[in-house]
Amino acid sequence: MGGFKDYDYFSRNKKMWDKIMEERQMYSIEKIIICDDCKGRGIIERERLTDYHNGLYDYWDEKCEKCKGSGRLLEIVEVTTTPFKIPKKRKKG
């Protein structure tokens, strides 16, 4: 009974969807940024109190885990654009 109707409905929606996807433009912007964890140094300074009474510390550097020691990160921004449809003016009643 409703078989043909359903088929039309879905094929119409598919066409609409295909058109929407066809109009979309996708691209990505890549940018090298300074690592915010290590401030671009690639290392994190660590310290540990070894002698409480004399206030002595041990200092050492650790490789920054976020940027793996490069001090930089690759920032990737995925962008999608689609045509803006200007809304139709409503007729004054």
Ligand SMILES: [Zn+2]
């Ligand atoms: Zn880092």
